[in-house]
Amino acid sequence: MSLTNASPADAARAAKSASHVLATLSAEARNDALTVIHAGLTAARDEILAANARDLELARQAAADGKLSASLVSRLDLGKTGKWEDMLKGILDVRDLEDPVGRVTLRTKLDDGLELERVTCPIGVLLIIFEARPEVIANIAALAVKSGNAAILKGGKESTESFVAISTAISNALSQTQVPNDAIQLVTTRESIPQLLALDRDIDLVIPRGSNELVRYIKENTKIPVLGHADGLCSIYLTASADAKLAADVVVDAKTSYPAACNSVETLLVQESALTTVFPAVASALAAKGVELRCDAASTAALSPEITNIKDATPEDYNTEFLSLTLAVKTVPDLSAAIAHINTHGSHHTEAILTADQAEAERFMSAVDASGAYWNASTRFADGMRYGFGTEVGISTNKIHSRGPVGLEGLMIYKYKIRGQGHVSAVYGEGEGKRRFKHERLAI
């Protein structure tokens, strides 16, 4: 790991070269490096927390001056109960995951002595751009080493001291391993971001970890594929057949358990025939949790005057990711209208239907154009740890490569290997005297 003063172009080229070495290391060599990184960070605990305290002091001053949000200060703090331990445990958790490199996913006998094999391999060079959380460095370095990818890391300026301290420890650790030092490159200046985003020859994938604005800026300013999501506009469709208590529990969880999360619900679509049956109980439960409802005329009319936390919805409310205790409510006649609304206004993240009707649920789950489609469950389950992936690289709303919560698999691609005995192509074909391919699927 090198904290480089090299130009972004040189850093990317060095990372690319290192990626070619890293891609050929054994699982043992990559896992050993993670053990050594873990030990190195453990030994450097005091220096790192001292550096983090210096970042925090500056951030608290900036917050006091109104220049930084309190939540950012909170995210910066590595000294919070359990955070340091979680960071270290995360490295060993990643180490202990199944090796994602070199898995054979297809084997075909093309002809006698001629075998085709598809085998997983690292993508190459990742560019990770993140904001305040300094523990992301350790997390991402672990994921990169485990998956055999080189990584270029760019952190936020508020966490510079923590970033340098953590990376110095990782760098010292890496120098005792087979992982090339250039495999993890650190970049500290903000000005380097546009330059890095232009290096589409050496950087293969950008992973932003931060605000919607950061992700949107990156998506708008690079031709390198971006794995992530700018928006999380999740909807729940409440049907007339849903159980009222079940519906209230799910919608309250989806809205209130962590309103700032991308998988929180932002729009509640209510079937017209549910307005006076199931909906009032859901609205009451939300109101009891302090949720403001932005209702259309029909849903407003369905609620008793006791529920006061209601405002008239504007058209823009149905395109808004509130990230707070606010929920847009819209009445729709039926399933088709609910699906059409979601496919027009949604962000392809996670959508849920609440219904007792299995056929309706299955139709909803097939038809909504989203990475997650749930039946009678909270949208908040959209998460790599909750899905059981062991780690999470991010949540993708892309339509190719990886979609939804992305684990280590999202950092892999594959290559085809052919092993022959001097086979040439010209002898194969349809005509007379031509050989035919055998195309026998072989066991993996």
Place this chain on the structure above:
Amino acid sequence: MSLTNASPADAARAAKSASHVLATLSAEARNDALTVIHAGLTAARDEILAANARDLELARQAAADGKLSASLVSRLDLGKTGKWEDMLKGILDVRDLEDPVGRVTLRTKLDDGLELERVTCPIGVLLIIFEARPEVIANIAALAVKSGNAAILKGGKESTESFVAISTAISNALSQTQVPNDAIQLVTTRESIPQLLALDRDIDLVIPRGSNELVRYIKENTKIPVLGHADGLCSIYLTASADAKLAADVVVDAKTSYPAACNSVETLLVQESALTTVFPAVASALAAKGVELRCDAASTAALSPEITNIKDATPEDYNTEFLSLTLAVKTVPDLSAAIAHINTHGSHHTEAILTADQAEAERFMSAVDASGAYWNASTRFADGMRYGFGTEVGISTNKIHSRGPVGLEGLMIYKYKIRGQGHVSAVYGEGEGKRRFKHERLAI
């Protein structure tokens, strides 16, 4: 299928809406549509070949005036022996492939009554931009319908009459099926290309089928993911342990069986110790086939003066896709140098090593950064039909999503479905009184 006068933006929006319907159709409905398209084209044979004859006449005039290449005229001709029949057979071949939609690739029990499922689904809307070959329309329409994707097709102007005749037949056929008419949109004006490439909200994937220049133009001018390859700069590394006859056969096949193909070899790397042993036989065999060698000093020196088809290589020759009977030859000391050359100069397409040493071959195949890495086999095997995929969407040199020859799988993504019973997220966690996820892998 609609031959639309609508704006590109309206066409793309209509395709997106249609894609949401198409995504929910059963395999039977999609396969039936392919049967009907096949019948419709069969019935319209005479009109289509007459339209194609009109295109051909104009193209032949243009060729006579030196405005069009003879090879383009040849590619335009649907009346060539077997071409029409191949086009029609291709539709039924695609129909009879395994259904790519709705395949469950992961099932996990998250908790009692809470199941996660990952299931394949179409990507959405494809934009296909192709040049002279009119049969591509039928081929792509079949692939799109089979995979449940909507498609916008933009053909070259030389094939306009054929294009309109084929698409009218397909459109008439589709109107008798459950596939929405807007699912296949045709665009005929060249001016529409930049507009279409800007529609990254409604178009999910661009597939160019044509010259390197076309692909490069498209990659440079869109933020939509592009599936394809601009360059095919394939190399073969000839080692001292390779059998001379085997080596000559493979290199001759890779260079001469179809020099204009992207999977033909362009650079021969020769191990220094093979220069006077194996290399002369390979060079003689190439010379006998009329191949011009662009040699460095060491390889020139190794050849007897009888081989006259030699020129001095320039540095640019090692970055050139000749697409003709020309081959760059470079001497390298060892495997590491060969790998480094390929990873610096190659196009990540297909590379081969000729060696009797298995360990060396395996190291080469792991280390080269390419979609195909072969041992003792011709690079010309890089092809979807030869790999046994049944069809080929194209060959990708991308580092994410799909790489190498791409079959129907490359037109698919997946979504996660969760089926619950009112499950909420807030009850799960590490603390006391919290539920733990079960994360039991279930059979598929």
